Amino acid sequence: MSQTHARKVETFAADEARVDWHSAALLALRDKRDLQAKSLPQWEQMRESASRMKLYVLSHLPELLEQFTSNCEANGMEVHWARDAKEHNEIVASILKERGKKKLVKSKSMLTEEVHLVPHLEKHGIECIETDLGERILQLREEPPSHIVVPAIHLKKEEIGELFHEKIGTQAGASDPTYLTHAARESMRQEFLSADAAMTGVNMAIADEGAFVVCTNEGNADMGAHLPDLHIAVMGMEKLVPDADSAALLMRMLARNATGQPSTSYNSIFGAPRPGCELHIVIVDNGRSLRMADRRHAEIYKCIRCGACINTCPVYRRGGGHSYDYFIPGPIGLAIAGDNPEANSEAWACTLNGSCNNVCPVKVPLRETIAYHREQLAQQKQLPYHKNAYMPLAGKIFGSPRGLSMAMTAVRVGLRIMPQILQRRIGGWSKSRDFPKPPAESFAHWYRKNRGE
Amino acid sequence: MKIALFIPCLVNHFYPEIARDTLELLEKLGHGVSYTQGQTCCGQLMTNSGCLDQARASVEALGKALLKEPCDAVVAPAASCVVAARENLERLTSFEDFHSLAGKIFELTEFLHDIAPLDHPLKPLRKTVSLQMSCHGLRQLGLGTASELVVARPVNKLQALLSRIPELTITQPSRDECCGFGGTFSVDERDISGKMANDKVADHLATGAEAIVGYDPSCLMSLGGVVSRKGIPLEVMHFSALLNQVT
Amino acid sequence: MASKEEFFASLTPSSIEPTPMPEVAVVTLDAPPREHFIEVLEGVGGRLGQGDDLGDVKKRAAELVSQNLQVLSLMEGVEGNRDPSAVRDPHELKDVDYTIAPARLAVAENGSVWISGEDLVTRNAVFICEHLIAVVDENRITGTMSEAVRRLGKLGGGWGVFISGPSKTADIEQALVMGAHGARSMTVYVLRGV
Numbered sequence: 001m002s003q004t005h006a007r008k009v010e011t012f013a014a015d016e017a018r019v020d021w022h023s024a025a026l027l028a029l030r031d032k033r034d035l036q037a038k039s040l041p042q043w044e045q046m047r048e049s050a051s052r053m054k055l056y057v058l059s060h061l062p063e064l065l066e067q068f069t070s071n072c073e074a075n076g077m078e079v080h081w082a083r084d085a086k087e088h089n090e091i092v093a094s095i096l097k098e099r100g101k102k103k104l105v106k107s108k109s110m111l112t113e114e115v116h117l118v119p120h121l122e123k124h125g126i127e128c129i130e131t132d133l134g135e136r137i138l139q140l141r142e143e144p145p146s147h148i149v150v151p152a153i154h155l156k157k158e159e160i161g162e163l164f165h166e167k168i169g170t171q172a173g174a175s176d177p178t179y180l181t182h183a184a185r186e187s188m189r190q191e192f193l194s195a196d197a198a199m200t201g202v203n204m205a206i207a208d209e210g211a212f213v214v215c216t217n218e219g220n221a222d223m224g225a226h227l228p229d230l231h232i233a234v235m236g237m238e239k240l241v242p243d244a245d246s247a248a249l250l251m252r253m254l255a256r257n258a259t260g261q262p263s264t265s266y267n268s269i270f271g272a273p274r275p276g277c278e279l280h281i282v283i284v285d286n287g288r289s290l291r292m293a294d295r296r297h298a299e300i301y302k303c304i305r306c307g308a309c310i311n312t313c314p315v316y317r318r319g320g321g322h323s324y325d326y327f328i329p330g331p332i333g334l335a336i337a338g339d340n341p342e343a344n345s346e347a348w349a350c351t352l353n354g355s356c357n358n359v360c361p362v363k364v365p366l367r368e369t370i371a372y373h374r375e376q377l378a379q380q381k382q383l384p385y386h387k388n389a390y391m392p393l394a395g396k397i398f399g400s401p402r403g404l405s406m407a408m409t410a411v412r413v414g415l416r417i418m419p420q421i422l423q424r425r426i427g428g429w430s431k432s433r434d435f436p437k438p439p440a441e442s443f444a445h446w447y448r449k450n451r452g453e
Numbered sequence: 454m455k456i457a458l459f460i461p462c463l464v465n466h467f468y469p470e471i472a473r474d475t476l477e478l479l480e481k482l483g484h485g486v487s488y489t490q491g492q493t494c495c496g497q498l499m500t501n502s503g504c505l506d507q508a509r510a511s512v513e514a515l516g517k518a519l520l521k522e523p524c525d526a527v528v529a530p531a532a533s534c535v536v537a538a539r540e541n542l543e544r545l546t547s548f549e550d551f552h553s554l555a556g557k558i559f560e561l562t563e564f565l566h567d568i569a570p571l572d573h574p575l576k577p578l579r580k581t582v583s584l585q586m587s588c589h590g591l592r593q594l595g596l597g598t599a600s601e602l603v604v605a606r607p608v609n610k611l612q613a614l615l616s617r618i619p620e621l622t623i624t625q626p627s628r629d630e631c632c633g634f635g636g637t638f639s640v641d642e643r644d645i646s647g648k649m650a651n652d653k654v655a656d657h658l659a660t661g662a663e664a665i666v667g668y669d670p671s672c673l674m675s676l677g678g679v680v681s682r683k684g685i686p687l688e689v690m691h692f693s694a695l696l697n698q699v700t
Numbered sequence: 701m702a703s704k705e706e707f708f709a710s711l712t713p714s715s716i717e718p719t720p721m722p723e724v725a726v727v728t729l730d731a732p733p734r735e736h737f738i739e740v741l742e743g744v745g746g747r748l749g750q751g752d753d754l755g756d757v758k759k760r761a762a763e764l765v766s767q768n769l770q771v772l773s774l775m776e777g778v779e780g781n782r783d784p785s786a787v788r789d790p791h792e793l794k795d796v797d798y799t800i801a802p803a804r805l806a807v808a809e810n811g812s813v814w815i816s817g818e819d820l821v822t823r824n825a826v827f828i829c830e831h832l833i834a835v836v837d838e839n840r841i842t843g844t845m846s847e848a849v850r851r852l853g854k855l856g857g858g859w860g861v862f863i864s865g866p867s868k869t870a871d872i873e874q875a876l877v878m879g880a881h882g883a884r885s886m887t888v889y890v891l892r893g894v
Contacts, residue, residue, distance in 0.1 A: 314645075
């Protein structure tokens, strides 16, 4: 079993100024999202439509997959099927190797993080270059992303300046974001021009068109895809939408909800390969259908990866993205993988405040799904924080009016007689909070005395 | 109306004044109010950690105690306990009477706003208060419109009630973010929870208010713990204290 | 590696009750599209071209050529100094300073223009350039993305892109920087309709 989430946040949380800085950066995204959402009076109806459209998709997956595939094939693309991560990685590696490809430029894809594609390709001698600036920074630091939309949100510009000085030769001590970004542009341009294959993710796969949408701000997906003669697009099968109207609905919401922009700079719609070039699509299950077989877990696959739930999560903002076991942090990460007994404290890294549910553009029941994982782990007796030991006891005490009254009275009396200096040494609560000053008698006692039975 | 009080365990043992204020207030408003002994916990402590089986005995004992006295409505001065009591009576018990009981449990704010609207003349009170819109009340009970939602006419039932007090100045913190209590979260995740509570108190303090006023005693306990630890000049109170004082 | 049949056979049936496809409303905008488009375009870092006649675009192209810049014009009637018909490989465009391209549509709500691959010699022409100039007829401005997509018709079988302002990133401390990988600037000429 891994360290608890509470333990993992300790280092990050110890630097309060940095926590405040991190939290403020994410709140700025939340604020911009609010402004954009509030600029559309139909926002809540859009959420409802998007949610139902995704429920339609998830309840009609085989038909839509068939339709998407045959349309893609008719449009000259080649479709591949991967039941799990291993198959996905083998498919990609063999497409590249069969064509003698040596250098792949890739845009940001959560799927490739999920299946650990890059180490696999490197083993086969294929160089992989992350081209999203944030992802590239992390690749150079050999560190995982801490957020799905703004992957380097945990880093300060000085740290990036140092990294770039060492890796791409920027001036020592330089940390101006414009300077650093443009230096990365120059360096990455050489990578784009020398790559012999490109990979992108898929934001929406339009079933009745046999086309897919890729959204970026930097233009890196397009810059990559339109140079070499081979483009591989990889997608989890939940990325399907039935038609272009549905894709348009999600395009209207995605950037607004993610970063507070009316749109990403580029919404590129691929409906055919370039003449003389190849376009392959790899469709991946990797546990999705199994999770979807459980109704209380299934709706996580409505997610369109906007990251808004992460931005609004008070726990994520104060604990940082590297405090989670699963590669996707925050509410959606907990909702997807919070039932993993290996990371069993993860589902408790949440106050169930429900802000995530309200910002979700497709109404994933994040709060309820996280609560469900707690139930499952409780049933398996896989509870963290000593709960396996004390919860049955608490259940017994709280289940008996007499037992509860005696226990609470004992706590009350204890707190009344214990000096505050000692109280401050008790466990988690008192690290930053005093206990309340307990009254001499309970309400039940007072009522019996003053109002009779 | 004939009201049965549901006094959650935390209030019963640590904040009996909230229970007394609620009792007196409802009586002054002309309701018949009773309280039955033997009330336990809504089960939240256990169910929040997923321990549904461990919560059943407590929820059944609570249901039994509340059914002792016939009533039109059950009222409790604690939002998260109301959410848990309703949900747990429904899902953890199979007794029909418990299910219909769940349907008539109300949190004090929603009772005074929606069920038996407060129309009593209130005495003036010169004070500036900052509203603590705790999450369960805000997002599960709909005591207010959460800031994430796009709604043409946002509501805030606590503000609506308190704005009936002449001369009272009402403010709100800049954000309706969680205060970090979260049940056992406050102990398990002490660093994050403590930071959230500190941030929340700072946000309340920045409004210039003299008091934090809310509807959820557990969140108020957490904020009160920070106020006490840091010696911050803020009162922390349940809104029943304000209303009882001016009714 | 799985065949399609093996993949389908391995799918566990979804537990989600068969949900009918909801009606996805095609939302329109009340604001006058031209004004709204220009306002949002400038908000996303784009610029409005000076002038509303093709002659103004021609003049601008000539100016750029006279400054010894590499100008690739894909707009009929506008001359650059690179021959589009000579392009064999997208890598050849690596030194292009300006691409001038026709946009088939513009979208007011997000300041974007739709550029179709059919109008480009190679798809990368609008990404690899240092600066992008798009030209759109004011009668082709729609209110929202949903209206725009309806007007595009078939998407399968081709390629196109909605471009909303220059390439940008905020990956370093959330500071907005224009010119990440694609064009550093984007100018849109909105031509008076005929």
